[in-house]
Amino acid sequence: MNIGEVAERSGIPTKTIRYYEDIGFLRPKRNENGYRIFEDTELHKLIFIGRARSLGFNIEECRALLALYDDKERGSSDVKLIAKQHVQEIERKITDLIAMRDTLTHLIDACAGDHRPDCPILDNLSDVKTN
Amino acid sequence: MNIGEVAERSGIPTKTIRYYEDIGFLRPKRNENGYRIFEDTELHKLIFIGRARSLGFNIEECRALLALYDDKERGSSDVKLIAKQHVQEIERKITDLIAMRDTLTHLIDACAGDHRPDCPILDNLSDVKTN
């Protein structure tokens, strides 16, 4: 497979695939004209990385997951720990977003047609104590 | 207030506060020695921005939210529209994050978490068919 086909099949742009090679995620062979040739294992790795990224894992976390993926002797508890930490972070974000949505919704309702200079809701939004 | 105190009270690093000034979020006065002097309104603005940023709004979105925050005529329909679009975006993000969390949680539950190498998390991430 050339890089274009791998990009199509993995959903990862060619630029990004080359970048992933740069940072050591893959090391595809080259043929005589210098083109990268990808094996199925490399395609699978890219799909793996793409999915991990879409789940919000950053590059270093992906590297750790890839190492575990490659390591035949790995224990699954290592993987589970990484995933659990990530779920905690996601849940914190969800909580924050719900709070922000509720605040903004109140803001929209309460500020509609209100031309007074001081809005208590805005004051509350930026109040340190409600942080 | 000097920048250090504002940083402490807003939770935003001094570097970032100066950056926010660069991009026009604030325009703190200076005293004779050149130090920035911050009013309470600027502190509140920073807390507001910090919260919006922590929820994934980018700088331009923050600028729009700040306009809502700053706008003495708020209640006008265009400002309200901006806020509503932001609420929609927040809801989309919440949905995405919940999907992410559910996927990960499901995988964690299915993962033994012991020293054995079989791990459903990695299996799922590397399974081409579930792409």
Added chain:
DNA sequence: TCTTGACCTTCCAGTGACTGGAAGCATTAG
């Protein structure tokens, strides 16, 4: 008074994770 250290200033460079573009070979379709 001098000095030490914390705090402030500006400017420039680097980060992460790409992304875009230029310049130049290789391959393929018409």
Added chain:
DNA sequence: CTAATGCTTCCAGTCACTGGAAGGTCAAGA
């Protein structure tokens, strides 16, 4: 044969910071 597409490398830019250098300011202590 030519044009279009695809591949290569390299360099630069993006966003939102973040770190460091070099230097000015200020309050406290010997």
